[in-house]
Amino acid sequence: MHMLCTKTATHNNFFSLCRFQETCMRVLSFCNSNSLYQGLCIHTPIIKLGLQHDLYLTNNLLSLYAKCFGVFQARQFFDEMPYKDVVSWTTVLSSHTKNNHHFDALELFDMMLGSGQCPNEFTLSSALRSCSALGEFDVGTQIHASVVKLGLELNPFLGTSLIEFYSKCGCNVDSYKLVSLVKHGGDVVTWTTMISSLVEDGKWxxxxxxxxxxxEAGxxxxxxxFVKLLGVVxxxxxxxxxxxxHAQLIRFxxxxxxxxxxxxxxxxxxxxxxxxAVKVFNLTPEYDVCLWTTVxxxxxxxxxxxxxxxAFHDMELSGILPxxxxFASLLNASSSVLSLDLGKQFHxxxxxxxxxxxLYVGNTLVDMYMKCSHITTDAVKAFRGIASPNVISWTSLIAGFAEHGLEQYSFQLFAEMQAAGMQxxxxxxxxxxGACGKMRSPVPxxxxxxxxxxxxxxxxIAVxxxxxxxxxGGGMTDEAWSVMRLMNRRDPIxxxxxxARLNQKGDHGMALKVFIHMRNDGIEMDEFSLPCFLSAAAGLGTMxxxxxxxxxxxxxGFQRFNSVSNSLVHLYSKCGSTHHAHRAFKDMNKPDQFSWNGLISGLALNxxxxxxxSAFDDMRLAGVKPDSVTLLSLISACSHGGLLDLGLEYFYSMEKAYHITPKLDHYVCLVDxxxxxxRLEEATGVIETMPFEPDSMICKTLLNACNLHGNVALGEDMARRCLELDPSDPAIYLLLANLYDNAGLSDFGEKTRRLMKERGLRRSPGQCWMEIRSKICHFSTGEKINDDEVNEKLKFLVTEFRNRGYPYQENEDMLYHSEQLAVAYGVLNVPTMAPIRINKNSLICPHCHTFIMLSTQVIGRxxxxxxxxxxxxxxxxxxxxRGHS
Known part of the structure; x- marks a missing residue:
């Protein structure tokens, strides 16, 4: 009887244990599917009842640890498991891969193989994903070999992982090799993974x-x-x-x-x-914050x-919170129209x-305040409000200071950024x-x-x-060439x-020579480089x-770009061909402000x-708003055309009619x-009352006017003020000397010239150049050229002046001025029907002006x-x- 009772109790305990085991399985299964950490309460009774040898229970527990507490607790549980099968290894390895512990994942994979366990398709897939993340191409190919060895190459799940691996490892596998990995057509997931991998690799x-x-595979x-492909499109x-x-996604x-x-x-x-975009937006009634933000x-x-x-207001009315x-998009909108008020409202x-x-909003705030505000205080405050600024935050701030002309602060921030540990x-x-290029010092x-x-x-290449x-930009052209030669790759930029920098220096000849290097490098001009070369040609006047x-x-086809057409207008204006300039202007579909300014200044220059x-009137009728450059060209045109009253009207209407505040350049034109x-007294009053400190240029302008009208007293005063501002400018001494000469005070003129020489100041020698058969020919004052024909032609012209009784005062010293040499050379070499075009680096002197006028009567050209x-x-x-300089 006792034995029967014992057997019965044992039997009951066994069934109770089985029921408990079944209950544990159900609880773990439910908690696993819902990631509920309460399922871990099963762990203790499992140990007490000795069920830790049950692989199904322990594998479920392992999975729950991984989901609820992460890889470290899961790894600790895994290491304590008395028995492990392929599910155990796959669970812990997959957990490491999902949590980006890829080195540990591959280490676990090696340990699994060493333990004698055979991986399944899920184990191999996780290991391949870790290889993709680490770029471990060799390890990945070994896993691929294991896939083939195990006969799993037909598995679509592994096919997808292999495609992702080969695409992400940068091994330049072409699309046809990837297709070969898809057996029996594959499924939509496999193909989409392949497309996604190629998109991410830039192989559109x-x-x-x-x-x-x-x-084609059906x-x-x-x-x-379609989401992946639309992103590429x-x-x-x-x-x-x-x-x-769009049509195909509807069709399918x-x-x-x-x-x-x-x-x-x-x-x-x-x-x-x-x-x-709006039509598609309204196709269905479902909206979320991502869709609204995209619109x-x-x-x-x-x-x-x-x-x-x-759209932002409509979004809020629909009940969706931004x-x-x-807000980053809205702040960018404020920046695009430079609206500080709008930006502040969104702030x-x-x-x-x-x-x-x-972080994202903070970075956009920094950018908005730097672009929209004339001060940097708000941008710095927004930057300091970012809890953990990243490299974009620092870069936005540095760029903003550079754009505000505060390059020194940019360098300080750059040092502060590195000191903060941000590379x-x-x-x-x-x-x-870019900030370095604006500074004169080469040291930074x-x-x-x-x-x-x-x-x-x-x-x-961008760096x-x-x-x-x-x-x-710093004037170190040789160093720029050296850097360029050492670059692995160059582009039009x-x-x-x-x-562009050579043009800024005035070295237009060297700028044009860059084109030869560019062509030898196999790089074609684009819509940005072409205007720079056109500007160089304009600077030289090489038609x-x-x-x-x-x-x-x-x-x-670059002529359709306004930047190119504007440069053509500038080129032909600088070459003295207003007909071609006007035609280039007319060829533009929609002339902008720069186009009209180029036409107006070109006509005035010629x-x-x-x-x-008249072009200015046309500009206003076309609805294009004039700017400060437009008004500067108009006042200058009136000055050279003797239209005093109209010029004054333009100047005093700047603020009233066009809301443009005159700059120093405008006051220089007004004085001229x-x-x-x-009206020299009025000009003096302008200098005394203008809202700028007078510089040497504006004083020289009035000094030149005194020379024209013989006002010695005022001229002396202007010369004194010029020398206080720029004592090393030889032009001031020469203007004053000419003033004395024209007033009959030649002794003072000679004394002024001697003083200039005693102070070691020399006027830059006059230079001329001309383009003949695509070759630039240079001439310098005082340098006799080794060309008997040119010298003979000069003497012939002077003899003709004398024989015809022209009012020409012969001067041996002035006979070899650069412009006279250029005239003689042009008569001999420029085709008879073409005009002789000469470019000079300074103002033409009165003697040469007379020489050229008389020459046109002799040669008839x-x-x-x-x-x-x-x-x-x-x-x-x-x-x-007409005799006006």
Missing amino acids: GEALEIYVKMI VYPNEFT SSFLGLVYGRIL GAEMNLVLKTAIVDMYSKCRRMED ISGFTQNSQVSEAVR NNFT SRVISIGLEDD PNLFTLSTIL TMMLHGHIIKTKADVD GNALVDAYA TYTSLV ETGKQLHCYSVKS GYISQAL LLGRGG EIIVRDGKRFHFFKNGKCSC
Whole structure:
């Protein structure tokens, strides 16, 4: 009886244990599926009842530990497990992979193989994902070999992982090799993974090829496939491809969920088709913050700021709260229209919603305040409000100070950034190099160059381009060339930066030579580099070179860009061909402010004063608002045209009619206008009362006017003030000496010249140049050229003046002035039917002016001279300037 009772009790205990074990399994299964940490209460009774040998229970517990407490507790539990199977190893390895502990994951995989366990498709997939993340190509290929060895190459799950691995490891596997990994057609997940991997690797064309092969294989794309492809279209391929994909997603019946709708809206927004984006937005009644933000961002990107603000209000009315990305888009909208008030309103909303310490919003606030405000205080305050500034935060602040002309503060912030432990990225380095280019001191550029070499950042082309620009901007052209030669790769920006800086220095000849290096490098001009070369040709006044560049602009289709057309107007104006300049202007679809300014200043420069004033009227009728440059050109035109009253009217209407505050340049033009008109006292009053400290230029302008009207007393006073401001300028001494000579005080004139020589000051020698058969010929004053024909031609012209009784005072010293040498050379070498075009680096002297006027009567040809101030068109013994300098 006792034995029977014992057996019965044992039997009951066994069934109780089985029931408990079954209960544990159910609890663990439920908690696992819902990630509930309460399931871990089963762990203690499992140990007490000796159920830790049950692999099903322990594997479920392991999974729950991994889900609820992370990899460390899961690994500790795993190490304590008395028995492990493939599920155990796969669970712990997968947990490490999902939590980005990839080194540990691969170490676990090696340990599993060493233990004799055979991995399954899930183990191998997790190991491959860790290889992808670490770029462990060799390990990944070994795993691929294991896949083949185990006969799992047909497994679609592993096929997807292999595709992801080969695409992300940067091994340049082409799309056809990836397709070979998809056996028996694969499924939509496999194909979409392949497309996604190629997109992330920047292989957009191959991604589209895979999409085509996917359809050919009879696998229909789903909404996730289209989301990936639409992202490529919006960023790189354009509207045509986007519309094709939109049509196909309708055809294949892809579910129009919020993710897909957002992708379509984003595509149309980036393709500048906001009306289509709005139509798609309204297709279904489902909206979320991501979709609204995409629409707002689209309006911002398309410069429709009022529509972006309206969309924001509609979003709030719909009951959807904006997030940090929404406010970032709205702040960017404020920056795009430079509206500080609008930006401040959104800033207050950011504070009210509690996002002021958000990194993304904080960075956008810094950028907005730097762009919209004339002070940096608000931007610095926004920066200091960011809890943990990142490299973008620092770079925005550094760039802002540089844009405000506070380069020294940019360098201080750059040092502070590094002291805070934040390493600059490539964009930061490019930004600080931009600040270097604005400073005259070469030291910051050289120090930064050392840092760039040390960190190997010079391999990046953007940093290399910025370095070239910084050196060239600082006047260190040789260093810029050296950096450029050492760059692994160059692009149009590299050469454009150098040409632009050479133009700023006035070294237009060297700027044009850059084109040869650019062509030898196999790099074609683009719409940005071409205007720089046109500007160099304009600076030299080389018509033939300019025409060749013009032909290139037409053939390449770049003439449709206003920047190119504006440069053509500038080129032909500088070459004295207003006909070609006006035609280039007329060829523009929509002339902008720069276009009209170029036309007006070009006409004025060439002496067509009435046409310049008429062009200004046309500009206003076209609805283009004049700016300070427009008014400067008009006042200068009136000054050279003797239109005193009209010039005064333009000056005094600047603030009243056009809301433009006159700058120092405008006051210089005003003094020149009054001085040429003989109203010297008024001109003096302007200098005394203007809201700027007088500089040497404005005093020299009045000194020149005193010379014209013989006012010695005022001229002496202006010369004294000029010398106090710039004692090393020889032009001041020469202007004063000429004033004395013209007033009959030649002794004082000679004394002034001697004083200039005693102080070691010398006037830059006069130079002329001209383009003949695409070759630039230079001439310098006082240098007799070794050309008997030129010397004979000079003597012939002077003899003819004498024989014809022309009023010419012979002067052996002045016979070899650069412009006279250029005239003689041009008569011999320029085709008979073409005008002789001469460019000069300074004002033409009265003696040479007379020489050229008389020469046109002897040779019967037109001579065009561009001096340091204006054009002189000589023909039949007359000049377009009518005796006015």
